[in-house]
Amino acid sequence: MTTLSTMLTKRLEDPRLFRQYAYIDGKWTHGNGGREEAVYDPATDEVIGHIPLLEAEQITAAVDAAEAAFVHWRALRADERCERLLAWYDLIQANREDLATIMTLEQGKPMPDARGEVEYGASFVRWFAEEGKRTYGETIPSHIPNASLGTIKEPVGIAAMITPWNFPLAMITRKAAAALAAGCPVIIKPANETPFSALALAELAERAGIPEGIFNVVLGDPAEVSKILCSEPRIRALSFTGSTRVGRLLIEQSANTVKRLSLELGGNAPFIVGPDMDPKEAAYAAVSAKFQTAGQDCLAANRILVHESIHDEFVEQFTERMSALTVGNGLHGEVDLGPLIHRQAVEKAASIVDDAISKGATMVVGDQSQAPGDNFFMPVLLTNVTPQMKVWREENFAPVAGITAYSTDDEVIEMANDTEYGLAAYIYTHDIRRIWKLMRALEYGMVSVNSVKMTGPPVPFGGVKQSGLGREGGATGIDEYLETKYYCLGALGSVSGS
Numbered sequence: 001m002t003t004l005s006t007m008l009t010k011r012l013e014d015p016r017l018f019r020q021y022a023y024i025d026g027k028w029t030h031g032n033g034g035r036e037e038a039v040y041d042p043a044t045d046e047v048i049g050h051i052p053l054l055e056a057e058q059i060t061a062a063v064d065a066a067e068a069a070f071v072h073w074r075a076l077r078a079d080e081r082c083e084r085l086l087a088w089y090d091l092i093q094a095n096r097e098d099l100a101t102i103m104t105l106e107q108g109k110p111m112p113d114a115r116g117e118v119e120y121g122a123s124f125v126r127w128f129a130e131e132g133k134r135t136y137g138e139t140i141p142s143h144i145p146n147a148s149l150g151t152i153k154e155p156v157g158i159a160a161m162i163t164p165w166n167f168p169l170a171m172i173t174r175k176a177a178a179a180l181a182a183g184c185p186v187i188i189k190p191a192n193e194t195p196f197s198a199l200a201l202a203e204l205a206e207r208a209g210i211p212e213g214i215f216n217v218v219l220g221d222p223a224e225v226s227k228i229l230c231s232e233p234r235i236r237a238l239s240f241t242g243s244t245r246v247g248r249l250l251i252e253q254s255a256n257t258v259k260r261l262s263l264e265l266g267g268n269a270p271f272i273v274g275p276d277m278d279p280k281e282a283a284y285a286a287v288s289a290k291f292q293t294a295g296q297d298c299l300a301a302n303r304i305l306v307h308e309s310i311h312d313e314f315v316e317q318f319t320e321r322m323s324a325l326t327v328g329n330g331l332h333g334e335v336d337l338g339p340l341i342h343r344q345a346v347e348k349a350a351s352i353v354d355d356a357i358s359k360g361a362t363m364v365v366g367d368q369s370q371a372p373g374d375n376f377f378m379p380v381l382l383t384n385v386t387p388q389m390k391v392w393r394e395e396n397f398a399p400v401a402g403i404t405a406y407s408t409d410d411e412v413i414e415m416a417n418d419t420e421y422g423l424a425a426y427i428y429t430h431d432i433r434r435i436w437k438l439m440r441a442l443e444y445g446m447v448s449v450n451s452v453k454m455t456g457p458p459v460p461f462g463g464v465k466q467s468g469l470g471r472e473g474g475a476t477g478i479d480e481y482l483e484t485k486y487y488c489l490g491a492l493g494s495v496s497g498s
């Protein structure tokens with residue numbers, strides 16, 4: 001049978017990067033129960049391949065393997081772990097084109113964006129390879145006579161990672177590289193929609209000399225697997241990127257084992273445009289901040305709040321710019337937006353648009369008859385959006401932009417903060433006083449001023465409120481996988497001092 005998987009392996013320079021197994025203890029593994037799930041190309045709905053759905057005892061076997069391997073991995077010097085991670089980084093870079101092809105096939109994003117994600121994902125591996133060499137403890141001036149006090153940093157233990165489908169590679173490396181550099185083994189459960197990027201990373205980790213049992217990829221029914229990972233006491237840290245709904249569930253399920261939790265959850269970013277802004281410059285930036293990854297991005301500018309004095313011109317410029325976006329199969333030529341991940345995502349987007357129109361919003365752009373396939377959703381612009389609408393309250397995770405006019409800074413602060421989310425916010429103005437006032441008042445973990453691009457390895461990425469707990473990347477990202485051990489060396493004699 002000629003399936004897309006045959007086509008895919010022919011398309012790859014290195015077909016061994018396309019694996020249809022789980023990866024446990026350095027071995028490619030079938031499901032013991034023979035259960036499988038198909039993975040689809042969202043652009044065509046063709047089957048790309050299949051993944052095994054593992055049984056409970058296989059997830060436990062991954063934990064056993066990680067436990068056994070931990071002893072040796074943590075005993076390596078930091079510079080030895082750095083060497084392996086840099087080898088992994090080099091291999092990811094060397095196989096960028098294949099990794100991008102796999103990603104576009106399973107996720108749908110245009111090839112240039114997929115190449116960009118590979119680059120982005122690799123950059124976290126290099127960053128944490130270096131950061132692993134700087135996990136300093138401290139010396140504490142002693143208050144106890146004849147004693148020396150201090151701290152050392154130690155790996156927290158086995159770390160489990162549950163990751164989403166919108167960034168199938170970078171959401172793994174941002175977690176796994178930090179944990180590996182800290183000396184922790186990892187067990188990754190990727191989204192079932194996009195498992196093949198994770199499996200290709202496992203193949204490259206093996207080639208880079210990351211030992212058996214240190215990098216594991218488990219696959220299965222998400223609720224079943226996550227329950228086991230959460231309730232397993234030997235897993236000491238759980239890092240999750242995904243929806244706030246599932247994040248809440250994982251907090252509950254991890255309570256009995258009191259795990260370290262890092263949660264990168266949903267966002268509902270406001271994009272605030274001040275009265276002093278050039279409407280064209282701001283509108284072009286807003287289009288870019290809204291429609292990347294077809295709007296399926298936690299940083300997507302969902303609620304665009306424009307000062308009333310420039311609102312109409314802004315809408316005109318925004319409309320012109322977004323109307324030039326092309327929608328199509330990410331594998332073919334230059335397209336700006338690929339498909340949504342599946343049919344349910346299209347249905348959700350349509351229902352959010354319907355809800356807004358029924359409550360008084362105006363649809364300026366958004367003719368769905370132009371969609372090139374069942375899983376595609378043409379970019380929509382809604383104006384007169386209000387807080388009663390789903391498009392304001394929910395993370396739409398689709399190419400649906402909502403614009404609202406405001407009149408004062410205080411009003412826009414209230415509007416921007418009127419959400420359970422607190423991941424990222426954008427401000428466009430050149431007035432330094434306004435920038436400072438808004439930046440301080442916005443209840444968000446990240447605020448980007450006059451820049452669409454805000455992320456990268458040096459950045460402490462993360463949200464407040466119900467957008468999550470902890471920070472990934474930056475100088476503190478590795479701390480999510482480290483414990484601080486305090487020591488008191490007593491009875492040292494007068495030489496100890498402080």
Ligand SMILES: NC(=O)c1ccc[n+]([C@@H]2O[C@H](COP(=O)([O-])OP(=O)(O)OC[C@H]3O[C@@H](n4cnc5c(N)ncnc54)[C@H](O)[C@@H]3O)[C@@H](O)[C@H]2O)c1
Pocket residue numbers: 162163164165166167171189190191192222223224226227241242243244246247249264265266267297298395397423463467468
């Ligand atoms: N804050 C960030 O850094 C960031 C980055 C990317 C995506 N996200 C968020 O991710 C969401 C989109 O991704 P998604 O649709 O894959 O999210 P999701 O929460 O549905 O799924 C995320 C992961 O959880 C698993 N999962 C699904 N249902 C589960 C259940 N009942 N029990 C346990 N695990 C389950 C999935 O298989 C997947 O691996 C959006 O909310 C987006 O904002 C956040």
Ligand SMILES: N[C@@H](CC=O)C(=O)O
Pocket residue numbers: 166167296297298299455461
């Ligand atoms: N674009 C984000 C991922 C959110 O979906 C990132 O850069 O991490």
